[in-house]
Amino acid sequence: MSSASAIAYGASTVVNAIATGKGAALGVDLWTKAKVELTGKPGIIEGTILSDPGEDKNLIKSVIKRVLRRFRLEREYGAFVETDSNIPIARGMKSSSVAANAISLAAVAALGKKLSDLEVVKLGVEAAKDAGVTITGAFDDACASYFGNIVVTDNIAQKVERRFRVNGKYAVLFYAPPLKAYTAQSDVKRMKRVAPLVNVAYR
Amino acid sequence: MTFNGLIYSTALGYDIKVAVDALAAGAIAAGVSGKGPAVAAVVPEDSIAKVKEAWSAFEGEVIQAQVNREKAYVVVTDDG
Numbered sequence: 001m002s003s004a005s006a007i008a009y010g011a012s013t014v015v016n017a018i019a020t021g022k023g024a025a026l027g028v029d030l031w032t033k034a035k036v037e038l039t040g041k042p043g044i045i046e047g048t049i050l051s052d053p054g055e056d057k058n059l060i061k062s063v064i065k066r067v068l069r070r071f072r073l074e075r076e077y078g079a080f081v082e083t084d085s086n087i088p089i090a091r092g093m094k095s096s097s098v099a100a101n102a103i104s105l106a107a108v109a110a111l112g113k114k115l116s117d118l119e120v121v122k123l124g125v126e127a128a129k130d131a132g133v134t135i136t137g138a139f140d141d142a143c144a145s146y147f148g149n150i151v152v153t154d155n156i157a158q159k160v161e162r163r164f165r166v167n168g169k170y171a172v173l174f175y176a177p178p179l180k181a182y183t184a185q186s187d188v189k190r191m192k193r194v195a196p197l198v199n200v201a202y203r
Numbered sequence: 204m205t206f207n208g209l210i211y212s213t214a215l216g217y218d219i220k221v222a223v224d225a226l227a228a229g230a231i232a233a234g235v236s237g238k239g240p241a242v243a244a245v246v247p248e249d250s251i252a253k254v255k256e257a258w259s260a261f262e263g264e265v266i267q268a269q270v271n272r273e274k275a276y277v278v279v280t281d282d283g
Contacts, residue, residue: 002282008275010268012243013236014204016211026204026245027271033278088266092237101275109277117274141237148271166270170231171251175221176241177263191238194214201207 001077003037004109008101010087011094011144012172015202018136019195021156022202025094025144028172032085032095034102036064036110041078050084062130063100066123067107070115079107091176096133097141100124121146122158204245208234215239221261228253245270 010030017023047060060081068074081103087095104124108115115123125137139155150164205226212219212235221242225233229250236243246254251267258265 002280004280005278006275007278009271009273013207013234014232015207016237018238026243027273028243028268029271029273030266030268088241088264091241092235092239093241093266094237105275105277109280112280112282120275138237146275148273166272169248170270171246171248172268172270173225173230173244173246173251173254173258174236174241174266174268175225175244175258175261175263176266177261190214191211194210197210198207201210 001038001040002110002112003035004106005033005035006102006106006109007031007033008098008105008145009148010098011141012174013092013141014150015198016191017138017140017153017155018191019198020202021136022152022154022161023140024150024152024202025140026150026166026172027144027148030085030087030093030098032083032087032098032102034099034106035082036103036106037080038110039078039080042075044078045081046079047081047083050082051086052089055089058131059096059099059128059133060103063103063124063127064107066127066130067104067111070123071111071113073111077111079110088176091174093174093176094138094141094145096128097124097138098145100128101142101146117146118160125158204232204234204243206234208242211235212239221258224257224260225254228257230254
């Protein structure tokens, strides 16, 4: 059976879209690599997260399901997926968006199919919602991960509003405290209350 | 990025000191990434050491990356 590997890069928030639906994000050169091997066992999707073996594999399953369904091949194939990454999980460092991109891109390639970049991104975004690892789908983060540089997006319409090239040599430093905060559990109501201020940041 | 970080940090109850210390050490923007708790800072090359030193006061990990300009890509396919 055929297989393919893909790499997607990391991202960081510039303006968080959770309050208003519009956001901006910046690509960073942290990475996730995904290898997708198709199997002849439809309905069976298995995976290993090499960098964090204890982590939940729901995202892997939902991305593969979305991609197979896109081509109506869910009754033909199952898959075995291996991911490896240098991005810590559950710190706000976009590990889910990046993994969804890498798995989506590798799965499309393993099937020998071609899709536009945005279609690959959107399959990953929908899958991340299916898996419950994101509240909004984080289209802004997914685009910054997939395309690099700075992207400004409307996450509700899933539309890229603007892209900016970053010139000059800048490092992006992350401070990651020991605690993990899973996005899907965070308090959306509290964050939506600050929407008027976030609109100012977005402008 | 900085203003966004201040708003969300306040709403979520995070300490803004991590971001403010990075700005004081030369970062051009800094703030909580996503819903946190990680804080990201965009730092000119010549201020990297100073920001790292400022953050050494906090318990946890500092991860250094660069701005990425490359698209995601397929590495290898095998029709086996």
